[in-house]
Amino acid sequence: LFKTRITELLGIEYPIIAGPMANLSRAELISAVSNAGGLGILVATSHPGPKELREEIKKTRELTDKPFAVNVTLLPASRPIDYEGFINASVEEGVNIIETSGRSPEPYMKLLKDAKVKIMHRATRTKDIQTAERLGVDAVTILGIEAAGHPGMEDVTSFLRIPLAVEAVKIPVIAAGGIADAHGFVAALALGAEGVLMGTRFMACQECPMHQNAKEWLLKLGAEDTILIQRSIRTPQG
Numbered sequence: 001l002f003k004t005r006i007t008e009l010l011g012i013e014y015p016i017i018a019g020p021m022a023n024l025s026r027a028e029l030i031s032a033v034s035n036a037g038g039l040g041i042l043v044a045t046s047h048p049g050p051k052e053l054r055e056e057i058k059k060t061r062e063l064t065d066k067p068f069a070v071n072v073t074l075l076p077a078s079r080p081i082d083y084e085g086f087i088n089a090s091v092e093e094g095v096n097i098i099e100t101s102g103r104s105p106e107p108y109m110k111l112l113k114d115a116k117v118k119i120m121h122r123a124t125r126t127k128d129i130q131t132a133e134r135l136g137v138d139a140v141t142i143l144g145i146e147a148a149g150h151p152g153m154e155d156v157t158s159f160l161r162i163p164l165a166v167e168a169v170k171i172p173v174i175a176a177g178g179i180a181d182a183h184g185f186v187a188a189l190a191l192g193a194e195g196v197l198m199g200t201r202f203m204a205c206q207e208c209p210m211h212q213n214a215k216e217w218l219l220k221l222g223a224e225d226t227i228l229i230q231r232s233i234r235t236p237q238g
């Protein structure tokens, strides 16, 4: 029932992906998701440099023999980031799925293509996933305003974004933003997505290295408790 082009492409059992979360998507969480048949994604930029990322990849590999990916978040940063070094380290450690987010993957496409990895890109706007398709990525994730992290400037919901994305590209679309249970998963597939990517949903799980008090606080929050910050500097973050 849940075989899609995403399960085929990534070699996973269920089209369920744990969205990369800075400092939380560590070996324990990533391996737990991959062992359960989904796809875990490590965050390269949570590590000071490629050396530390290699150690995390090795640790993850000790905990799972299932596929997992590395995300490279291409957002403006206050320190120079060795993106090429992170990508090379991932490839050399045998990771064969790389996800990019935050900005167009264009400057790194040659490197990624030459390494023959599967490339996923995550974005909020239809035109950005079309660009990613043109650049040669294998799958795209579309984010609605409900998404934690960087949901874009336009305030367009996942329910609108998903079917528009599915119409706009030929490669498989993964849906993200506000999906947290089986209902959302099935709804996303009904809208034409071939997989889901969830972030917030994984924050409260046992394998997530967030403080227990924060997990308990998170579970008490309601639908109106999301705050969007940094809008005035055009980089809204939820």
Ligand SMILES: Cc1cc2nc3c(=O)[nH]c(=O)nc-3n(C[C@H](O)[C@H](O)[C@H](O)COP(=O)(O)O)c2cc1C
Pocket: 018, 019, 020, 021, 022, 024, 043, 071, 073, 101, 102, 143, 146, 147, 148, 149, 150, 176, 177, 178, 179, 197, 198, 199, 200, 201, 203
């Ligand atoms: C705590 C947290 C940290 C995140 N860090 C990153 C990050 O470093 N890079 C990135 O591309 N996305 C990041 N995200 C976004 C997620 O990968 C994903 O797109 C988002 O959580 C999906 O929306 P949802 O939380 O409604 O499921 C983060 C999300 C959360 C909740």
